[in-house]
Amino acid sequence: MHCxxxxxxxxxxxTVGQMYGLLIIHEEALSAVQISEALNISRGNVSMGIKExxxxxxxxxxxxPKDRKEYYSPAGSIWxxxxxxxxxxxxxxxxxxxxxxxxxxxxxxxNQKEVFAQKQMNEIHDLLETVTHWAGELQSMxxxxxxxxxxxxxxxxxxxxxxxxxxx
Amino acid sequence: MHCxxxxxxxxxxxTVGQMYGLLIIHEEALSAVQISEALNISRGNVSMGIKExxxxxxxxxxxxPKDRKEYYSPAGSIWxxxxxxxxxxxxxxxxxxxxxxxxxxxxxxxNQKEVFAQKQMNEIHDLLETVTHWAGELQSMxxxxxxxxxxxxxxxxxxxxxxxxxxx
DNA sequence: TTAAACTTTCAGAAATTACTGAAACTTCAG
DNA sequence: CTGAAGTTTCAGTAATTTCTGAAAGTTTAA
Numbered sequence: 001m002h003c004x005x006x007x008x009x010x011x012x013x014x015t016v017g018q019m020y021g022l023l024i025i026h027e028e029a030l031s032a033v034q035i036s037e038a039l040n041i042s043r044g045n046v047s048m049g050i051k052e053x054x055x056x057x058x059x060x061x062x063x064x065p066k067d068r069k070e071y072y073s074p075a076g077s078i079w080x081x082x083x084x085x086x087x088x089x090x091x092x093x094x095x096x097x098x099x100x101x102x103x104x105x106x107x108x109x110x111n112q113k114e115v116f117a118q119k120q121m122n123e124i125h126d127l128l129e130t131v132t133h134w135a136g137e138l139q140s141m142x143x144x145x146x147x148x149x150x151x152x153x154x155x156x157x158x159x160x161x162x163x164x165x166x167x168x
Numbered sequence: 169m170h171c172x173x174x175x176x177x178x179x180x181x182x183t184v185g186q187m188y189g190l191l192i193i194h195e196e197a198l199s200a201v202q203i204s205e206a207l208n209i210s211r212g213n214v215s216m217g218i219k220e221x222x223x224x225x226x227x228x229x230x231x232x233p234k235d236r237k238e239y240y241s242p243a244g245s246i247w248x249x250x251x252x253x254x255x256x257x258x259x260x261x262x263x264x265x266x267x268x269x270x271x272x273x274x275x276x277x278x279n280q281k282e283v284f285a286q287k288q289m290n291e292i293h294d295l296l297e298t299v300t301h302w303a304g305e306l307q308s309m310x311x312x313x314x315x316x317x318x319x320x321x322x323x324x325x326x327x328x329x330x331x332x333x334x335x336x
Numbered sequence: 337t338t339a340a341a342c343t344t345t346c347a348g349a350a351a352t353t354a355c356t357g358a359a360a361c362t363t364c365a366g
Numbered sequence: 367c368t369g370a371a372g373t374t375t376c377a378g379t380a381a382t383t384t385c386t387g388a389a390a391g392t393t394t395a396a
Contacts, residue, residue: 002268009261011177013384024292025285032343042386047344068342068394078291082299093177100170117193123246124192130318131250137321145325150298152328153305157313160320162334163327181354200373210356215374236364236372337396344391352383361374366367 011089012056015041016049020058020074024081029062029071056088083139094132101125179257180224183209184217188226188242192249197230197239224256251307262300269293 007017053059060075109115175185221227228243277283
């Protein structure tokens with residue numbers, strides 16, 4: 001139920017959220033009919049939900065021998081699930097904005113107001129670009145390194161200033 | 169228009185997104201009537217939208233001398249805007265999930281299935297906790313330090329392993 | 337080639353969410 | 367006080383999104 005409520009906040013809709021929650025909590029892979037019965041939703045809805053979850057690269061299909069049904073289970077570890085949601089949301093939420101901003105910044109400002117507007121857009125653009133670039137770099141680090149970095153927290157400042165001193 | 173379309177992805181609805189976009193792009197503060205005329209939406213809708221933006225701590229009210237009207241403008245710099253959206257979304261999207269997970273983990277598992285479910289929930293809980301804790305630490309760093317860190321990107325691994333060697 | 341067993345699609349219904357505009361409320365100058 | 371100039375609220379309507387279920391599509395064993 002909670003996954004349903006949160007589902008919409010996390011980028012998909014109620015039933016899709018519930019479906020994913022169910023798959024994560026359930027050890028064995030589930031068939032479409034099992035999902036529809038467990039959550040009391042129509043068979044068609046399950047089919048659309050699975051499609052949605054696949055577009056997020058969050059579920060995988062399995063086949064059992066001697067059984068024509070498809071069985072679904074979460075794709076990858078909890079960690080992978082997090083990076084995928086993160087990545088997909090970036091694609092949907094940030095990338096289109098970034099490309100719109102770029103397009104707008106190519107236009108010559110026609111008057112004072114547009115100069116200001118572009119200044120603001122430019123600032124947003126640079127910020128989004130720095131942050132998404134950084135996020136990409138972090139994702140390319142090994143989970144171990146990333147974990148060390150996170151555990152270090154704001155203590156990282158000290159490490160960086162140490163580095164600066166050494167260089168000098 | 170784009171801010172409207174993106175609005176819903178970024179956590180608020182179309183008109184609220186448009187309103188905020190307008191305020192950011194426009195140098196002078198705007199009155200409620202000006203906003204409703206610029207975006208072609210009802211006066212009442214503007215009032216509700218402002219309330220919503222205030223709940224995100226994204227707009228501020230100004231008063232002009234000799235004028236009883238309220239004028240609205242974005243609260244804080246682009247950087248602050250980003251951290252606020254980030255923080256508010258964490259509150260709305262992550263915190264409730266975290267507390268639900270905690271509650272569930274307090275229950276004794278009644279059977280094998282619940283043992284597995286709790287194992288999964290525990291993993292999600294720890295991940296969310298680590299990440300949100302880290303996000304908090306980052307936000308407490310000075311923008312300058314944070315910027316250095318971001319520019320360093322995945323090069324940070326090297327700095328950390330350097331530190332480890334020095335300690336040894 | 338057939339038909340049983342399954343999946344997908346999609347038009348329309350249901351549910352949810354957003355918007356309007358008129359009425360209620362607030363504030364303040366005179 | 368009063369009322370003009372503003373803001374907020376909220377019931378009802380409009381728009382959007384989600385869900386259902388029947389029909390169409392697909393796959394495979396025999």
